[in-house]
Amino acid sequence: MRILNPRKDLIIVEDFFSPEQAAEWLEWVSLKGQDTLRGFHHPKLKPNRFHKEPKYPVKKYMCLGLYWNPLDYMYHPILPETNAKPFPIPVKLKELGQKILKEFYPYPNYSPETVLVNFYTDKSSMGLHVDKDEEDHLSPVIGLNFGSTCRFMYEDEDREMKEIKIPGNSVYVFGGSARLMRHGLGSIYAKTLSPGSEGHLQNKERLNLTMRQVYAHE
């Protein structure tokens, strides 16, 4: 494991997952993703001044727990298109988040209400944005990364944009002073599939899960 701390309150832990653990999570996500009502889909994105009917920039998307709708930037208990209730966040995933925080970014009573699952190919990227649609703007966002390495842009303490590579089998955490930093995902590097991803992901594919607390907890 290698721990990086590129700015205050942003931690990246490389080689957090063993190849076996990565393969197990990818298998689990892929099974859930196959569900036609609540699994992977390609949603519409809120219109902007350049596009009237844009699509969400990643190729496949799903949520566990609450559904964040890219069309209205709000959290919902059901998927607006199918009226299905998203799969719940499994206990083992919540426990994994708590373990990550305990080891690398102590934060009390963390209990995420949503997990966003984004599947990227070489044609996907995510523009700079701030994660501000949650009521709670302090509790950390935890990202689990599988597959290929990608370029991660983030705002530093002086509001300058910097970039760093995020490899597969790593986790990142940003909270506190970094919780509302601008960030985005750039290109994916070729031939960087992390061990355990073969059989689930192809060259230049990446899967990311981010867990968040949506509501402010006592």
Ligand SMILES: O=C(O)CCC(=O)C(=O)O
């Ligand atoms: O793919 C990622 O690592 C992050 C996705 C992201 O920026 C977000 O969901 O806000």
